Amino acid sequence: MRKTQKLSPTELRDWLHLCRTENVGAVTFRQLLRLYQTPAKAIAAIPAMAARGGKRNLKLPDIKIIENELRSIKDRGGRIIASCEPDYPDALAAIEDAPPVISVIGDIAHSTKRCVGIVGARNASLNGRKLTETLARDLCAEGITIVSGLARGIDTAAHNASLETGTIAVLAGGVDKVYPEENRALYDKIAAKGCVISDQPLGLDPFSKLFPRRNRIISGLSLGVVVVEAATQSGSLITARMALEQGREVFAVPGSPLDPRCRGTNDLIRQGAILTEAADDVLRNIHKPRLQGVFSISEPKNDFEVPIDLLNNELQLIEIKDIIIENLSPAAVLVDELVRQCDLSLPLALTALLELELAGRVERQAGNRVALIG
Structure with missing residues (x-):
């Protein structure tokens, strides 16, 4: 995620609010931002998306808890830094699943x-x-x-x-x-x-x-x-x-x-x-970054671009979610492979996966992988 500017107190609060929301991991956080542009808009959409994924009682964190966390870290002489801010470590920002926020003392x-x-x-x-x-x-x-x-x-x-x-x-x-x-x-x-x-x-x-x-x-x-x-x-x-x-x-x-x-x-x-x-x-070697190794993974794709109107395509999404759940297991697979093997539309599949993750039914992992929970 590209680092741009220091967030205002309200923007940082919203950023932390989205980050602390149930079932929102680092990968999903970025997908929601790409889809809704701001954390505030993403937070407003999450309950409905989670309900479509099968969880109808997802509760957002109380905003007072978020504000208290911001006050408490400041009282301890620390701060919270969002991954879009200039002070966020460059090396950490470069990884696929960089934490959306870090607390620093x-x-x-x-x-x-x-x-x-x-x-x-x-x-x-x-x-x-x-x-x-x-x-x-x-x-x-x-x-x-x-x-x-x-x-x-x-x-x-x-x-x-x-x-x-x-x-x-x-x-x-x-x-x-x-x-x-x-x-x-x-x-x-x-x-x-x-x-x-x-x-x-x-x-x-x-x-x-x-x-x-x-x-x-x-x-x-x-x-x-x-x-x-x-x-x-x-x-x-x-x-x-x-x-x-x-x-x-x-x-x-x-x-x-x-x-x-x-x-x-x-x-x-x-x-x-x-x-x-x-x-x-x-x-002698730290200036030579190695991109492949014994534990190497396929190059992840970060192009989560889903038009908003696809979210209204309920019948197709319901069918795709059923297909995804049927084909996944606790062992993670590449999203591209899942889409290809099941002959799914990529934008609809990504939207379905997002709803399923917010519902706590699947887990997105680094390396563009996904796994069934439970």
């Missing part, structure tokens, strides 16, 4: 430097933590901003080593929710000298489904992501996959094949990640 200017993400095991070894600290310090000395997730282990080591030059912590819950609590002192230092970012409402405790969303922001802010010690089921591997999907470079520190914490990173190297032992391995 600290100086967002740290995101204007070259950023590198460092992630890895929570139960990191002493050697893993020491290497992370050295890597982070050496990268900072070259003007790099370190991005991580404030978790135990590798994240903590990366943040501690880069405090003096300013580090970015991305949280899974609200920007005010420190997790783990043992990192509160570190959180306070980052907020004072660096930047804390979240796309979630203020006061929201983190839970499992939010961590992949946090990971996509870490990789989205970064030119590349370094993985230090990750088991085969590690969330750090999700960050690596997202980085590749976003066209970012992936680096992995090799480890002993006898250490379960290193099996994921060793697998990444076998699959094409750059073997990393020192900062120079990163610095």
Whole structure:
């Protein structure tokens, strides 16, 4: 989404109102804006669209809750930045599913430097933590901003080593929710000298489904992501996959094949990640964005152009929604493939998908994919 101008207080309130509406994800948010031009018009249309998708009791967030969130973040010395505003990080704005808004405590200017993400095991070894600290310090000395997730282990080591030059912590819950609590002192230092970012409402405790969303922001802010010690089921591997999907470079520190914490990173190297032992391995490659990789996806299409009068074509839309539900499963498929296999009109199919998502029956995902919910 192109960044244009700073929003007025009313415009930012409407932007946040649409973003916090049930079943409105990042992809759907942009589709609604393309369709209705302004958040206020989109918000007015959502209840009827959700009803056509099968949900007749969708309630919009109370505007007082939205206004309170804006006041509360300001009281904490932070701010909310919309993805259309100049201060929104350029690298993050470039990804397909960029959060429509981010909450920020600290100086967002740290995101204007070259950023590198460092992630890895929570139960990191002493050697893993020491290497992370050295890597982070050496990268900072070259003007790099370190991005991580404030978790135990590798994240903590990366943040501690880069405090003096300013580090970015991305949280899974609200920007005010420190997790783990043992990192509160570190959180306070980052907020004072660096930047804390979240796309979630203020006061929201983190839970499992939010961590992949946090990971996509870490990789989205970064030119590349370094993985230090990750088991085969590690969330750090999700960050690596997202980085590749976003066209970012992936680096992995090799480890002993006898250490379960290193099996994921060793697998990444076998699959094409750059073997990393020192900062120079990163610095030599972050200027070379990689658009394809082992986790690569088809180039997404962002041309959601649906004439308003199509929304009145009820009979066709009802039939198309039934076809879509019948053909989808919880495993995501490309929208283009769904349209082609079912021989659907693209504009009508996109409108039907939008109504179904607002009703909470399907989920739009990055990479122009869609999946059935439940």
